[in-house]
Amino acid sequence: MASVEQALRQAASLLAGGGIADPRHEARILLGHVMGLTREQVLLRHQSSMDAPQMANLIGLARRRAAHEPIAYLTGAREFWGLSFDVTRDTLIPRPDSETLIEAALRFANRAALNSPRILDLGTGSGCLLISLLTELPSAEGVGTDRSYAALAVARRNASRHGVSARAHFAAGSWGQAVAQHFDLIIANPPYIAATARAGLMPEVRDHEPAEALYAGARGDEAYTAIAPEVLRLLAPSGCAFVELGAGLGDRVATIFRAAGLAECERRKDLAGIARCGVFKRERIG
Ligand SMILES: C[S@@+](CC[C@H](N)C(=O)[O-])C[C@H]1O[C@@H](n2cnc3c(N)ncnc32)[C@H](O)[C@@H]1O
Structure with a gap:
């Protein structure tokens, strides 16, 4: 089990490695998507834990984002x-x-x-x-x-x-x-x-x-x-x-x-x- 904070750090590091401009922000969006949480809930739950399948899902998405897939295609949504x-x-x-x-x-x-x-x-x-x-x-x-x-x-x-x-x-x-x-x-x-x-x-x-x-x-x-x-x-x-x-x-x-x-x-x-x-x-x- 990893904590949300640990997962965010790992995802953000993958994103930074791919040259994504705001890795921490995008890591939060991906984590929110994987766990079904709003951005506010992500901010409030840094000490909660993530199970292994959620963690694997997050890391998979972070790798795809690091390879420059648009985040909207990864989450399936965009605000307009x-x-x-x-x-x-x-x-x-x-x-x-x-x-x-x-x-x-x-x-x-x-x-x-x-x-x-x-x-x-x-x-x-x-x-x-x-x-x-x-x-x-x-x-x-x-x-x-x-x-x-x-x-x-x-x-x-x-x-x-x-x-x-x-x-x-x-x-x-x-x-x-x-x-x-x-x-x-x-x-x-x-x-x-x-x-x-x-x-x-x-x-x-x-x-x-x-x-x-x-x-x-x-x-x-x-x-x-x-x-x-x-x-x-x-x-x-x-x-x-x-x-x-x-x-x-x-x-x-x-x-x-x-x-x-x-x-x-x-x-x-x-x-x-x-x-x-x-x-x-x-x-x-x-
Ligand atoms: C720039 S996108 C705009 C999509 C949407 N209206 C928006 O603003 O996000 C252009 C759209 O035109 C469609 N398109 C391209 N050629 C077309 C055609 N000959 N007839 C009808 N739609 C076409 C594309 O499939 C695409 O969905």
């Missing part, structure tokens, strides 16, 4: 917009930067005083964007699309976990292929990494997250080109679209969307000051 989402290797791990889209979409929904907005999430992955909006807008309904059936299964699970299953529908297909009606809000966080940038990515991303969630052709703009006409076709006349921008891609995306008949009305920055969310409306004719 204050909610815990299931994630698997079939889904992108939700990023805090994407909360910029949620803030912008909620601001629009509140200002437009939409009664029961219809929301479309193109490339829903874990469903984090659509589900976060549905929890904030109790009369809204939405559709999440993805080409990955495995990702859609995770999104459905997350919708059920957060009590919005009755208002969240999921459809397989390329972007908006499976939908025909108009939406008041369209959100999309498409893949936007240039294939040529692959080698420079962190191993956590490059070697573990699904390629179809990351890469979008030689310049990183292929998914935007595919999505723009879909947004035009599916956006309600007074609706608004919120599109995540890869760093430095804002002007290129605005040009692609303008060519499709959509006008950029705002570009919002994330907490790091990077332009992260393009806000688009239909271009006014005449």
